[in-house]
Amino acid sequence: MGSEGAPSSGGADSDAPPAVELDGVTKRYGDTAAVDDVSLGVREGEFFTLVGPSGCGKTTTLRLIAGFEEPTAGTIRFSGESVAGVPPEDRDVGVVFQNYALFPHMTVGENVGYGLNFADPPAGMSRDERVAELLELVDLPDAADRDPESLSGGQRQRVAMARALAPGPDLLLLDEPMSALDAQLRERLRVQVRKIQSELGITTVYVTHDQEEALAISDRVAVMRDGRPEQIAPPRTVYRKPSSRFVAEFVGDNNVFAGRVVDVEEGAVEGDDVPRIAAVDVGGEILRVDIDDVDIEPGDRRTFCVRPEYLRIGDGESRLRATVESAEFLGETTRVTLDWGGRDLVVRTRDPLSGEVVVGFDTEDAHVIDSDGA
Amino acid sequence: MADASRGADGDRYTLRDRLAGRLRGRLLTALAVVTSAVLVAAFYYPVGTVLIEAVVVDGAPTLGVFAELLRDPFYFGEFARLFAGESPLAVARALLSPDRRLGIVGFTAYQAALSTVASVALGLPAAYLLARFEFPGRRTLRSLTIVPFVLPSIMVAVGFVATFGTGGTLNGVLGALGLPPVDLMFTLEAIVIAHAFYNAPLVARVTTAAWESVDASAVETARSLGAGPVRAFFDVVAPQVYPAVLTGAALTFVFTFGTFPIVLALGGFELATVEVFVYRLVRDLNYAEAAALAIVELVISLGVLLAYLRYEAKNTVSSRGVRPLPRKSLIPSTPSLREVLPRLGLAAYVVVAGLVFVAPIASMVLASVTGGDGALTLDHYRFLIDRQQTGAAFQVRPWPAIRNSLAFASAATLLALPMGVVVAVLTTRRFRGRKLVDAAAMAPLAVSGIIVGLGLLRGLVFGVEIAGWRFAATGAVAIVVAHAVAGYPFVVRTVAPGLEGLDRSLIESARALGASRARVIRDVELPLVWPGVVAGAAFAFAISIGEFTATVVLATGADAYTMPVAIERFIGRRLGPATAMGVVLLVVTGCSFVVIERLGGETRGL
Numbered sequence: 001m002g003s004e005g006a007p008s009s010g011g012a013d014s015d016a017p018p019a020v021e022l023d024g025v026t027k028r029y030g031d032t033a034a035v036d037d038v039s040l041g042v043r044e045g046e047f048f049t050l051v052g053p054s055g056c057g058k059t060t061t062l063r064l065i066a067g068f069e070e071p072t073a074g075t076i077r078f079s080g081e082s083v084a085g086v087p088p089e090d091r092d093v094g095v096v097f098q099n100y101a102l103f104p105h106m107t108v109g110e111n112v113g114y115g116l117n118f119a120d121p122p123a124g125m126s127r128d129e130r131v132a133e134l135l136e137l138v139d140l141p142d143a144a145d146r147d148p149e150s151l152s153g154g155q156r157q158r159v160a161m162a163r164a165l166a167p168g169p170d171l172l173l174l175d176e177p178m179s180a181l182d183a184q185l186r187e188r189l190r191v192q193v194r195k196i197q198s199e200l201g202i203t204t205v206y207v208t209h210d211q212e213e214a215l216a217i218s219d220r221v222a223v224m225r226d227g228r229p230e231q232i233a234p235p236r237t238v239y240r241k242p243s244s245r246f247v248a249e250f251v252g253d254n255n256v257f258a259g260r261v262v263d264v265e266e267g268a269v270e271g272d273d274v275p276r277i278a279a280v281d282v283g284g285e286i287l288r289v290d291i292d293d294v295d296i297e298p299g300d301r302r303t304f305c306v307r308p309e310y311l312r313i314g315d316g317e318s319r320l321r322a323t324v325e326s327a328e329f330l331g332e333t334t335r336v337t338l339d340w341g342g343r344d345l346v347v348r349t350r351d352p353l354s355g356e357v358v359v360g361f362d363t364e365d366a367h368v369i370d371s372d373g374a
Numbered sequence: 375m376a377d378a379s380r381g382a383d384g385d386r387y388t389l390r391d392r393l394a395g396r397l398r399g400r401l402l403t404a405l406a407v408v409t410s411a412v413l414v415a416a417f418y419y420p421v422g423t424v425l426i427e428a429v430v431v432d433g434a435p436t437l438g439v440f441a442e443l444l445r446d447p448f449y450f451g452e453f454a455r456l457f458a459g460e461s462p463l464a465v466a467r468a469l470l471s472p473d474r475r476l477g478i479v480g481f482t483a484y485q486a487a488l489s490t491v492a493s494v495a496l497g498l499p500a501a502y503l504l505a506r507f508e509f510p511g512r513r514t515l516r517s518l519t520i521v522p523f524v525l526p527s528i529m530v531a532v533g534f535v536a537t538f539g540t541g542g543t544l545n546g547v548l549g550a551l552g553l554p555p556v557d558l559m560f561t562l563e564a565i566v567i568a569h570a571f572y573n574a575p576l577v578a579r580v581t582t583a584a585w586e587s588v589d590a591s592a593v594e595t596a597r598s599l600g601a602g603p604v605r606a607f608f609d610v611v612a613p614q615v616y617p618a619v620l621t622g623a624a625l626t627f628v629f630t631f632g633t634f635p636i637v638l639a640l641g642g643f644e645l646a647t648v649e650v651f652v653y654r655l656v657r658d659l660n661y662a663e664a665a666a667l668a669i670v671e672l673v674i675s676l677g678v679l680l681a682y683l684r685y686e687a688k689n690t691v692s693s694r695g696v697r698p699l700p701r702k703s704l705i706p707s708t709p710s711l712r713e714v715l716p717r718l719g720l721a722a723y724v725v726v727a728g729l730v731f732v733a734p735i736a737s738m739v740l741a742s743v744t745g746g747d748g749a750l751t752l753d754h755y756r757f758l759i760d761r762q763q764t765g766a767a768f769q770v771r772p773w774p775a776i777r778n779s780l781a782f783a784s785a786a787t788l789l790a791l792p793m794g795v796v797v798a799v800l801t802t803r804r805f806r807g808r809k810l811v812d813a814a815a816m817a818p819l820a821v822s823g824i825i826v827g828l829g830l831l832r833g834l835v836f837g838v839e840i841a842g843w844r845f846a847a848t849g850a851v852a853i854v855v856a857h858a859v860a861g862y863p864f865v866v867r868t869v870a871p872g873l874e875g876l877d878r879s880l881i882e883s884a885r886a887l888g889a890s891r892a893r894v895i896r897d898v899e900l901p902l903v904w905p906g907v908v909a910g911a912a913f914a915f916a917i918s919i920g921e922f923t924a925t926v927v928l929a930t931g932a933d934a935y936t937m938p939v940a941i942e943r944f945i946g947r948r949l950g951p952a953t954a955m956g957v958v959l960l961v962v963t964g965c966s967f968v969v970i971e972r973l974g975g976e977t978r979g980l
Contacts, residue, residue, distance in 0.1 A: 067885075087890070088886050089889055089890055091886075095883060097879040099877065101877060101879035101883040103884070103898055105901045105902055115888050117888070117889070164883075167888060173886075
């Protein structure tokens, strides 16, 4: 897990300890573990995202890193140094909350400058200059004297961002900072957030329930479920090669097939380009899929998935016959739900479909899920 | 590079950082300890020393005093026979018979129950008017509902004497109309009306707040599901308003059960309540019986308070982001019965309310400028000035009373504010035993002021010996402490809701930006709940200015008397100077309110 892809920035030594490291961290509330034995590392300068459905423990993980909660067990380290017992105000973190939490009794400028009560602005810069610089950075150069109440949601989010960055934190923690905004604004802001993060090269942990946002913005993504990460990998890997059925279905649309392996065609020679292919019996239909280096033998029960965009109408190496059930017009494509012997399949197409259709996929576009795929 | 940075980072969180973090985390705990110490020294210890006398006689523990008290029909009426071992059936029969005796405790509960009913009856229409109608002056009227509650009770008593007394305004009006005079003085009616004057605005206030937080869309949902307006009211509005009415009723019962100055002035010893009798027993130096009686009073008051707190805990609903019901105009939109009838009812209510709330104050002011012959005169004020200039040392002079009142109130407010804020901060955090802390901190509301006064008198003023050192405070210090203890629960009550409503992420944002927990209280929490703090200060100040019960005990003999004590000493002899002094008290109370309001801006809460 997470072996693929290097962080896009930072360029830190591979031996250097991670900027943030969780080592067997557990947080219990009574009998329930909100965070359950989590170990992960965030690299220097990395944009790292925790994504998952509500209640998966992503926000609690962030709060543990910020120091708002102390773990029940395990250790959190910043650059190799344990932060156990260090209160949030001494952790040099910047936090942006979902509701922005701007101080309503202060102006925008006072909000942004608040952290400078406890940390010096960069050398040679006055407090006011630092505030102005940050407001410039988030594209709100004239807002210093305004009242937070008078700002729009998007503007408040940017002020919260500027406030968190003003004291020059080592680590930026963002807790669903965009979920209260409308879709268009969210897309624009996430580009801006990512741009600021890259410019500053600041290590960032981002929490969201929106998998599309997670894929768009991150260097690496941890998909969480029931208090632990199911997969930690760069967005492309998470999307193309989900490690579990949960990840396959949570991230994007997917068609998941479960069946029994009837045959494995080995490549001619070890290390040859000819791929290993398995023939899987799914509900009586034999479907052929690439299995890369997954350890598979005939007789195994296996799960694999094919993204809707790789299911082609009337084409593909593995084919099956299904009936159109419903169609949603999404603009650039139409999302069609097919019924295949009682199973739902999803395809994306530009052309209207109806009645019985043949769909298929190439063996290389199927991904065998490494785990047992419950 | 890795190693170098590691070395540098290794020193990032020093032992000092960690220790400082832990200490700052304990700052609240430290403040809580200080507050508890003040409470113990100024409340629990003195009260304890008095109450212990009920169960320790001549150095030996005994329940004899209680047993005697419980079996005495003088205190418990027919119930005493129950404690004496008679069958409940016989007691029930005796209670139903026309010549039943209630005893002092029974009478106290009876008048408290009547007062509660009267207060709710008088308060609910006001809540309806304030919550559901829009009219000019609505906001002013809403903030005025706080005024009776903080008016000094002895002053209200003077107002009622001036209104309902033999030569009062009521009889003047009746005489002018050719009707026979009525004598309401020293009757149960006068006491109940005076209690309603006090507590109906409280009922109105809590009920209005609950009514205003009913979400209009809940009512609209009920209507869209087929409920008519009346049905929607009973299904949706009433269940949300009802707990608030109960809050008002429970508090009214507790306050009127422990009533003292009003009954002392309007009822005398013929209609004595428990508190008045405790006072009398203390005056007769019968401390054991006084303590036992005070414990009985405390148990009943605390019982009601605890039952209420349990109920409140079960019925708290958050009312965030609601769209309130639209207010109606006072002018009916159509001449239909449904539109006109409630407004006619309200008009009738306004007349009654005007009589109850305005008449006593107006009568007091009127009486202070009216001579024995009915002509306007400033004689009563002249009397006060003369007394100030020529009064003997043992006589009550006005200026020391005013000066003392203001000094005690300022000092008591300064003490009550930090105590109240600390308790509010503590009780709004989640931890095990929070309810217990809440109850222990609120206990001063339920304990007899006489007992607090007596305990402070004997514990602080007469001095305590601890490890060979003698600690003694002056009467003035004891009065300030007693007032602070009486006033700080109101600071808690006005500050806590604001803190409760604060978004946790505001506090966490400030922490993440580098502020310590204590600094966050200063920079974020206090500024945001400032109106509540100011309101709490106003309360503490007003409670102190008007406090009579503990003061009258502590001011005995000393020259530490306050305005309310001065009024009480005047009222026994002549009404005129008492009303004049009452007007002075009214002006001083009013001015302090204006000053605090100006300083702190708008007040809300409670």
